[in-house]
Amino acid sequence: MIEPGKPTDQLILEMKDIHKSFGAVKALKGVDFELRRGEVMALLGENGAGKSTLVKILAGLQSPESGSIKIDGRPFSLGNMKLSYAAGIAVAEQELSVIGPLSAAENIFLGGVPFSGPWTRSRLAEKARGYLESVGLGHLDPAIPVEQLAVAERQLIEIARLLATKARILVLDEPTAALSDADIERVKSTVLRLAKAGHSIIYVTHRLGEVFEIADRIITLRSGRSSPPVNVSDMTLEKVIEQMIGRPLAEMFPPRSSGFGEIVLEMSGVTSPALNVSQSLRVRAGEIVGIAGQVGSGTESLLRAIAGVDVVETGTIHVGGKLLPAAHTLSSAIQSGVAYCSSDRKLDGIFADLKVSNNLVAPSMKTVSPRGLVSRRRIRDVTATISKQMAIDPTRAEYRVGALSGGNQQKVALGKWLGIQPRVLLVSEPTRGVDVGARAEIYGHLRRLADEGMAVVFASSDIDEVLGLADTVIPMYRGRQVRTVSPTKVTNHELVRDITHSYDEAAP
Amino acid sequence: MIKSLFHHPVIHRVALAAVIYLSFSLTITNFGSAGNAYAILESCALIGIVAAGLGVTMLAGELDLSVGSVAACAGIIAVSFSHYGVIIAVVAAIVPAVLFGVVQGIAIARLQISSLVFTLGTFIGVRGLAYVLTNERTITLALSDLSISTGLRARYLIFSPFSLLMIATLIFLGLVLRYTRLGREVYAIGGARKESRAAGVSQIRPLIFSFAVSAGLAALAGALASLRGGSATPVGYETLLLAAVTAALVGGVSVYGGRGSMAGVFIGVVTLQFLLAGLQLLGAANWAANLTTGAVLLIFLAVDIANGDSPVGIAMQRLKVRWQARRRGHSNSIARL
């Protein structure tokens, strides 16, 4: 029953001591979670803290290894989508799952939601209208194909679909991650309205400012463990950030270096289809530049423009003093000594089904095959050299990369570029999906590469990582570089503010 | 409303068909006659029905390569059962085909195997079955049943029972695809396979439906065509796959799934047949049909690519920027703000 009004003290969802591992990696180490009826509970935590795993368990895409779950006080088990549906849980994942060519009404009803009778336009529209109104889209024509709608409206349709399942627990995973300010307002007001109408909502977000506007309570995950729930009214932004970070940072990062060489990478006035604001950047040999920003803030687009993955429309880029051709391609960037690792190594960073040695020589095929003939000796040499440099166990050279741990996979994804001896190394999210132990190792490798003369630029949504590793920090917000600053002269809190723009007043 | 009608892809294709028809009617005597219209529609019937079924699998993002073999088997069964009358003969051919299609759909859905690979195997296997059923001979209608054949050739204005059936099939299937949940699921898994799975749309149901329809319609068409022709042979319908795929592509059904309609399939079949009929009347030899079909297929394939995302688009973008940069001044372009 959905009862409008203030949140009660009754728990609609209670999870205790939830454990979940993936192979050797423990994602959740005894997490406690709860949700009261009619409240908005914010779920916070950095990348890799376990938020994603918890959401997947709620959605029924993963099952917990141990722990107890209660719905409305009665024991319940979760582990597949049917169970989640029976529990009254509906999840809107981070990646939108609206189906483009279909209409808004069809998207609301197509995912297993009961809909009896003929599937005519008028009946669909009639039944959809109520849900569209609840999410603030009452003015929309239910027959409009969803691909013609703006991203914010698609996000709202996704929420409408959740409502149509008559779910009592709504889980929204980063609903505003890819939205601009105005759009965020619409989504936020919808969430508030739904809460007032009596829905119980779990709100997962990186944008800490939103938490204070929408949520009633907060639970923070950190390295697979949870903090007890706290009232938003008892918290300040500083305290929230403290809860999220709180772990020994000292041992994670190698000492910074002081001497830098000449300018290796210089970009000026660059725009691309994804970057409307012109970008400039200067990186010296031996320097590590950390670009901090949330997903969609332009950090990865910046790297992609330099790498030639995105088309550079205006501006110039010089590598080692030489100008890159206009609208340069990925190949010409590589030839000029620019290496780029995207944030998704599974997608295009590694060859999961092939051996480590095949992976490591992929960008250097020309070098290991003089006159077109592959030289096994050269492959062995390159593999051995890189393995030594990146501390990859040489006995693993014949292993399928897909069978390695996240940390080792990332070392392969990064290490393969050493074969072309790049002058510039661009990495997006250098430690995504890598556990804490291996992270320190990767930071060490990046520092060493820089010390040997490379210019390293990395993009990350992890503020600690940026502050700990980089020599120069550049926070970005919505495609704009907020400032360029030394990590010793800025605090973590200030950076978080920079990338989430949660200032009290508009900053200059 | 008029403007959106203008941009509707089907309208473009109707225009193309009309242009082809007009050009031929102006250059060939009797092309525009009712008799010729009857002949063309008649030749459309077989391909049209098969293309409708094949089109459904394409809409779902798959492809059923076995349609030709299924049609051959259906023709054989129908002619063998012709003794019992048209209805029974056709039903006897369709029922096993639909069952076969259901099994194919289940296998492809459950195993999550590529339909290309799976239907390749069944393509060969079912063709073998055709040989086995007839002991490698051609079978013909008994003299006493010849009335079936003539009956199927009856003419009502420019239509025959066969072509009327094709039109009815297309309309019915079009309605199902548009106005039932099952139909919309087909479009969903075809156009957005990942998203539809994440949204909780059943994958198995529309897949079974698509392959059952594909096999069933191939059987219907094969059965009727063989009865009309009076004979069935295990080597029949070998070019059916090519013709049906071409018709679907010309009609706007995308190979990538999720786009297209039965109306489009109709236009595609008709356009193709206009072309082939015209060429034949102009006195072109047999191989011209092959040449034309192949060429048309490749052209419309190119159109299909251009409408989707492809590396071509990005390459074009790069060229555009380079050209603009060259126009604006020299390689040392000025930094802009």
Added chain:
Amino acid sequence: MSATNTVSTPSQNPKTSSFTQFFLLLLGLIVLVAVGGLFNPVFLTGENGLAILRAAAMSGIVALGATFITLSGRFFSLALGSTVMFSGVTLAVLMSLGLPFSIAVLLTFAIATVVGAVQGVIIAMGANPIITTLGASALLAGLAGLTTNGVNIPIESELVAWIGNARLIGVPTQTWAFVVAIGIAWWVINKTRFGHETVLLGANSASTRASGISVARVTVSVFIIASISAAVVGVLAAAQFSKARVMGFDGLDFDVVAAVLIGGTAIQGGRGSPVQSALGAVVIATIQNYMLLLSWSQGVRTLVTGAFIVLIVVGFHIAGRRKGA
């Protein structure tokens, strides 16, 4: 969405298993031959063995080239049968114009290269390989019909007749060609940069592009290779009967795909090798030969081949999934 870590248990067999697959298939073949021989001693004679190899050679040589297409992740080509036919016609026409065999053969290969390249370019631009090659197949059939008007073209040349029917050390030329082709294909895949790039492309096209390798170049190349291997068979087939036939190669595409799939090359690419496909062709030829010895009709033989393909493909697929891909 943060990525979940992949399983990191090194105890899971991490080494690529194409070697084991090859051996299993070879073992299966040996068992088949042994069992078959038990019931039908004719099966084990040298003459029969040579017949099998000769039959395997035609589809086998094409399968060697087609494997490159599959390895690169472009599924398969349905135009190879037509290319075989078209190449035979080209050779016959060129020779009937008076050109000596050597020049005619070179020109035939050149034309086959163009045919393959055109398909490769269209597919590199993003087109579906099955449908593109389906169209190309029809186009080639039409062009051949245009040139020959449906009539088989005779080739009057002793050299050609010799090539088609000679036996060196008792082994027919086609089989020699098969053996040589296997060697060449093995060498290209394992020893050349291009061969390695083909496997990379099939394993992950996005990573290949990200590593700076030209996906378009590799795609066009694999279709050229397949086309040339079809041209070789076209020349051999025409030589065998001293005439270029316009019909008779319809089933070849499917025999070729069957050989590739049964040989164990994964349909999505990145795993397998041409040598495996050659073995697959031999396995199919063996099974079909045995069925012929048992006097099974063509229908039954085709049925069994089709069923066999489905079983093997499904089997590999399930086995691949169980390994936890």
